[in-house]
Amino acid sequence: MASFDIKEQYDKIYRYCYFKLSDRYLAEDITQETFLKYYEHYDFMSETKSLKYLYTIAGNLCIDEYRRTKPTNLDEDYEGPIHEDRVVENVSIRNALSKLTDEEREILLLRYANDVQVSVIGKIYGISRFAVRRKIMAAKENLEKELRKEGAYEQI
Amino acid sequence: MNRFEDEIKAAFEAPKPKRKEEFINLIKPSKMSVGRFLLSQMGYIRKSTWTVFTLILICIILAPFVLDYATLWFISALMPILAMSLVTESARSERYNMAEMEAATRFSLRSVIMARMVILGGINLIAILIAAPIGIKYCSFNSFSSGLFVVTPFFITSSIGLSIVRKIKGQAGFYAVMAEAFVVSMLMLLNKNSVLGIVPPESVRLWSIVTVVAIVATIKQGIGMINNLEDITWSW
Numbered sequence: 001m002a003s004f005d006i007k008e009q010y011d012k013i014y015r016y017c018y019f020k021l022s023d024r025y026l027a028e029d030i031t032q033e034t035f036l037k038y039y040e041h042y043d044f045m046s047e048t049k050s051l052k053y054l055y056t057i058a059g060n061l062c063i064d065e066y067r068r069t070k071p072t073n074l075d076e077d078y079e080g081p082i083h084e085d086r087v088v089e090n091v092s093i094r095n096a097l098s099k100l101t102d103e104e105r106e107i108l109l110l111r112y113a114n115d116v117q118v119s120v121i122g123k124i125y126g127i128s129r130f131a132v133r134r135k136i137m138a139a140k141e142n143l144e145k146e147l148r149k150e151g152a153y154e155q156i
Numbered sequence: 157m158n159r160f161e162d163e164i165k166a167a168f169e170a171p172k173p174k175r176k177e178e179f180i181n182l183i184k185p186s187k188m189s190v191g192r193f194l195l196s197q198m199g200y201i202r203k204s205t206w207t208v209f210t211l212i213l214i215c216i217i218l219a220p221f222v223l224d225y226a227t228l229w230f231i232s233a234l235m236p237i238l239a240m241s242l243v244t245e246s247a248r249s250e251r252y253n254m255a256e257m258e259a260a261t262r263f264s265l266r267s268v269i270m271a272r273m274v275i276l277g278g279i280n281l282i283a284i285l286i287a288a289p290i291g292i293k294y295c296s297f298n299s300f301s302s303g304l305f306v307v308t309p310f311f312i313t314s315s316i317g318l319s320i321v322r323k324i325k326g327q328a329g330f331y332a333v334m335a336e337a338f339v340v341s342m343l344m345l346l347n348k349n350s351v352l353g354i355v356p357p358e359s360v361r362l363w364s365i366v367t368v369v370a371i372v373a374t375i376k377q378g379i380g381m382i383n384n385l386e387d388i389t390w391s392w
Contacts, residue, residue, distance in 0.1 A: 006183075010176050018170040028173050035183060093167040112161050113168035143164070 004050050006035070012114040013058050019109055020062040030065060034058040051116065052123040059124075096146035104139035111136055197271040201245060208241045209279055216287045220294050227294040231287045232305045233344040236313035238283055240337035242276045243317035244330055246381070266382055273378060284310065304363045305344075311370035313340045318377035322384065 013034055018027035034057045038050075097105055110116040110124070122132045212234050219227045246269060284306060292302040317333040324332050 006180055007176075010180065011173065014173045014176075015168060015170040019168060024171050024173075027170075028175055031173070032175070032179050035179075039183065093163050097164075097167055108164055109168050112164045140160070140164075144160075 004047055004054075009051075009054060010035070012116075013054055015113060016055065016106075016109060017058055017062055019105070020059075021065060026065060026069070030058060030061045033061055037061075048117075048120050048123060051120045055110070055116075055124045092147060092150055093143075096143050096150065099146045100139060100142055104135070104142060107132070107135050108139050108143070193267070194271050194275060197268060198275055200268075201272065201275065202248075205241050205245045205276070208237065209283065212238055213283055213286065216283065216290060220290055223294075225294060228291040228302055228305055229345060229347065231291045232309050232347075233341045235284075235287070235306060235310040236337040236340040236344070238280055239310045239313035239317060240333055242273075242280055243314055243321060243333050245276055246273050246318070246378075247321035247329065247333075248272075269382060273382075280310070301360055301363070304360070304367055308363055308367045308370065309340050309344050311367060311374050313337050315370045315373035315377055316340075318374065318381060322377065322381055 010031060014027055014031040017030045017034075018024060021027050021030065034054060037057050038054055097108070100108075107121065110121050111118070116124075118129050118132045118136075122129045125132070127135075215234060216231055219230050223230050288303050288306045291306050292299045295302045295305075313336065316336050320332045320336060321329045323329070
């Protein structure tokens with residue numbers, strides 16, 4: 001029995017895959033495969049455990065796909081943010097994000113874009129909540145540093 | 157969320173998925189009902205637990221034919237053994253230090269332990285429902301006092317037992333629960349000859365208070381035990 005809202009999680013897993021693969025069609029294929037694999041094996045568990053399995057399956061499928069195909073540039077496929085007044089800020093943050101490590105980018109995506117609880121992130125990475133908080137703080141500091149280098153932090 | 161975090165969120169905005177509705181309408185998750193889950197977990201309860209339960213049930217049913225007026229004391233002395241089987245089976249993962257490993261299996265350990273507690277609580281309730289009328293029938297006490305005499309040792313043993321297994325891990329906890337059940341059982345037998353002088357008709361208020369406290373403590377310890385399972389990950 002799934003203990004999460006599939007409509008909500010579909011978007012979040014899709015976003016997670018999209019930022020790993022930089023291809024919207026591939027990301028959607030992987031998202032659907034993730035849910036199919038999840039329902040094939042796990043059908044009675046808590047929300048925390050369900051989310052852990054969803055992200056783990058999605059992550060593994062993305063790694064397989066990444067090894068199999070060469071990902072395209074994210075910006076070629078991206079349609080851009082909806083609010084025009086945020087375009088400049090958004091591009092700056094995207095540039096700064098691209099300079100972070102994969103893990104830092106992923107942890108920021110999970111925490112702030114997908115609203116995944118710190119305890120769930122801890123389960124995904126197999127680390128404590130305190131370690132997750134430290135990683136989030138470090139990622140934010142590095143992002144801030146990159147934005148300052150570009151002179152974009154003050155605009156935010 | 158502050159503005160910086162909002163901007164991070166916005167930076168991760170992805171194009172809208174195009175096949176979402178189609179997929180969600182198509183997918184039919186295999187749903188396992190709570191009943192089916194409980195049934196599946198019944199098979200994982202050890203044979204020794206079922207054997208203890210069956211033996212106790214047989215003893216309860218046969219007791220009036222052998223013991224006559226002493227039936228109630230005998231039944232109340234059996235109740236701690238029944239409670240002991242509930243406690244030790246619920247804490248089986250802890251006893252064998254398997255909790256962390258079981259937490260990584262298909263079903264959450266929390267769901268499994270809860271299912272185990274519901275199943276064993278259910279069968280123990282059946283035993284109590286069979287034992288109480290038998291005890292009442294073969295006793296000179298009123299029904300309420302006789303009922304207390306059956307229920308109280310069960311809840312005293314389970315509340316103290318659950319608290320023991322939460323504090324003492326591994327085999328040591330298991331033996332401590334056995335000892336505790338034995339002591340409660342002996343106290344109930346000693347009561348037969350009024351050694352302790354606390355038979356229900358004379359002190360029904362005391363027995364009622366003890367029963368209520370023991371029931372509350374059992375529920376509290378049970379919830380605490382289940383909540384503790386969530387903290388396993390952080391105790392590395």
